[in-house]
Amino acid sequence: MHPVLSQIRDLLVSLRLTVVLLVASLILVFVATLAQTNYGIYTVQEGYFRSFIAIWHVGPLYVPLPGGYLVGGLLFINLIAAHMYRFKLTWRKAGIFLTHIGLILLLVGELLTGILQEDFSMQIIEGESRNYSESFQDNELAIIDVTDPEYEEVVAIPESLIADGESIQHQALPFRVVPRLYYPNARLQLRSNVPNPPPAPETVDVGRQVVAFEQPITYRQDERNFPTAYVELVGSQGSLGTWLVSTELQAPQYFDYAGRQWKMLMRFTRDYKPFTLTLREVRHDKYPGTEIPRNFSSLVHITTPGGGDDRDALIYMNSPLRYGGYTFYQYQMDAASDLTVLQVVRNPGWLIPYIACVLMGLGLFWQFSYHLVGFLRKQRRSAA
Amino acid sequence: MNRPPLAAAIALALLTGCGDSQVTSYRVPREKDAAMPAAVSGAPASADAMAATPVATATGPDLVWTAPAHWQAQEASAMRKGSYLVPGGDAGGDGDMSITAFPGDAGGFLANVNRWRGQIGLSALSQEAAGELVSHLDIGTLHVDVIDFSATSGNPAQRVLGGITSFNGSTWFFKLSGPDLLLAREKPAFMAFIQSLRAP
Numbered sequence: 001m002h003p004v005l006s007q008i009r010d011l012l013v014s015l016r017l018t019v020v021l022l023v024a025s026l027i028l029v030f031v032a033t034l035a036q037t038n039y040g041i042y043t044v045q046e047g048y049f050r051s052f053i054a055i056w057h058v059g060p061l062y063v064p065l066p067g068g069y070l071v072g073g074l075l076f077i078n079l080i081a082a083h084m085y086r087f088k089l090t091w092r093k094a095g096i097f098l099t100h101i102g103l104i105l106l107l108v109g110e111l112l113t114g115i116l117q118e119d120f121s122m123q124i125i126e127g128e129s130r131n132y133s134e135s136f137q138d139n140e141l142a143i144i145d146v147t148d149p150e151y152e153e154v155v156a157i158p159e160s161l162i163a164d165g166e167s168i169q170h171q172a173l174p175f176r177v178v179p180r181l182y183y184p185n186a187r188l189q190l191r192s193n194v195p196n197p198p199p200a201p202e203t204v205d206v207g208r209q210v211v212a213f214e215q216p217i218t219y220r221q222d223e224r225n226f227p228t229a230y231v232e233l234v235g236s237q238g239s240l241g242t243w244l245v246s247t248e249l250q251a252p253q254y255f256d257y258a259g260r261q262w263k264m265l266m267r268f269t270r271d272y273k274p275f276t277l278t279l280r281e282v283r284h285d286k287y288p289g290t291e292i293p294r295n296f297s298s299l300v301h302i303t304t305p306g307g308g309d310d311r312d313a314l315i316y317m318n319s320p321l322r323y324g325g326y327t328f329y330q331y332q333m334d335a336a337s338d339l340t341v342l343q344v345v346r347n348p349g350w351l352i353p354y355i356a357c358v359l360m361g362l363g364l365f366w367q368f369s370y371h372l373v374g375f376l377r378k379q380r381r382s383a384a
Numbered sequence: 385m386n387r388p389p390l391a392a393a394i395a396l397a398l399l400t401g402c403g404d405s406q407v408t409s410y411r412v413p414r415e416k417d418a419a420m421p422a423a424v425s426g427a428p429a430s431a432d433a434m435a436a437t438p439v440a441t442a443t444g445p446d447l448v449w450t451a452p453a454h455w456q457a458q459e460a461s462a463m464r465k466g467s468y469l470v471p472g473g474d475a476g477g478d479g480d481m482s483i484t485a486f487p488g489d490a491g492g493f494l495a496n497v498n499r500w501r502g503q504i505g506l507s508a509l510s511q512e513a514a515g516e517l518v519s520h521l522d523i524g525t526l527h528v529d530v531i532d533f534s535a536t537s538g539n540p541a542q543r544v545l546g547g548i549t550s551f552n553g554s555t556w557f558f559k560l561s562g563p564d565l566l567l568a569r570e571k572p573a574f575m576a577f578i579q580s581l582r583a584p
Contacts, residue, residue, distance in 0.1 A: 148414075150413065150414055152413070152415060153409070153411055154409060154410055154411070154412060155409045156407065156408045156409070157407050158405045158407070160405045161407065168407065170407050171409075194490075194491075197491070213486075213487050215487065250418040251418050252417055263417075272410065
């Protein structure tokens, strides 16, 4: 083997690297825990653990640290390399092997979760149905052809593309979408209520009546940002106008173009499902004579278009509904408004951590038992 | 033999760099629209509807104050950080104390002073004229511009006592409006209120 390759191999195999990586992971967890007070769990998870390099803000300084993927990835390689070059599979070491396989599975499971997990919410009012869930974090600009009385043809543009400011062309749209101004978080106020409002931008529809005030981005878990943008639509004959769009507006704005009717709105990113949930009943039970909650539950009815499923399911605390690859947890509710909010999670790798923990448990059990039995035998021999 | 796991790790790591930043298109059955917030629906908004409308008030920590005991605290709305009714007695009407905060400079000092003047029928002032009317108070780390002007017309004649200060990137407005007679009586209480302002 080439000397350089041999050196790299020795480094990847070494126990010293393992120790350095474990210390790095300790520091990362400590720093990320501190950062959570300012940036919230989601931002920290993405910035520190699901990245190769984490940037730690210490006052005016930006300190780069190895991120979760770098530490975890190197640990993964280190473990595999150690097993190939250092460890020999014997009965004596079988427990360590099993524990390490569990650890490798845990690392792979976290990586898969980071890539594949989807975490959405579904809000339903009693008596209403939903066939989509909405993202907790992401937003989209939806431009929808509503000419057909039965169907809507949706073109969904992620917020990140609006933020980029580049002109967007899509085959389903007879015009280009040109973002003119973008605020990651802004609040709207009626123009007539604002002391000395800034001049109105050249907009159509509600944009003329409101003023958008840019706000600092919030990282709090109980708050959402309201992304707001001015977008111009440009057809073959020139500009159709500039619209103000914001998730705070909630309702769409309508316009006609090229003989078709359109609506446009900024909304939480939607994920449509091949089934529908109808909320039959939402319950918030309390212990008699007290305000102490006893039970939160949502009785939903599941239907699929083909009629394959047509049944009720009860979702309550610690008893989620698992259906169609998704898990529906009781997340929030407002019984006074007959509203329930379900957390909708899709994680194809959800079983991996369980399997990993079982393997590590078995491995440690084997390892300790093997040594204990050896120790007892030795003691018995010396006693005899 | 060691290549497949390494290749898989690299492939998975590279995959993480790909976000969902693609334009997508699909067809769904016709849906019912959500209602536009009342304040931006184009219809004249009622006072009740406005109170429920999210407004661009300042965020972050609020200033704290001590209000005179005889001022009656009112429910703060989406627009107001604080609100008090100042009983008028024989002055010809009650006074209204409003506390609001807006991000940035909210149009600047002069524009807001002239907006308040317009509300009681007074003409707008120039920068110099407004500067002569204002008195400056330094309270702790806060600098407060205090104004006092009254209209001669109107029955009863109206007056405005105001304080404007910057805090945490926002502009805070303290405005007591009501009959001239009442505000003349309440000015010491208003000044004591302004003196009680503290950053948390």
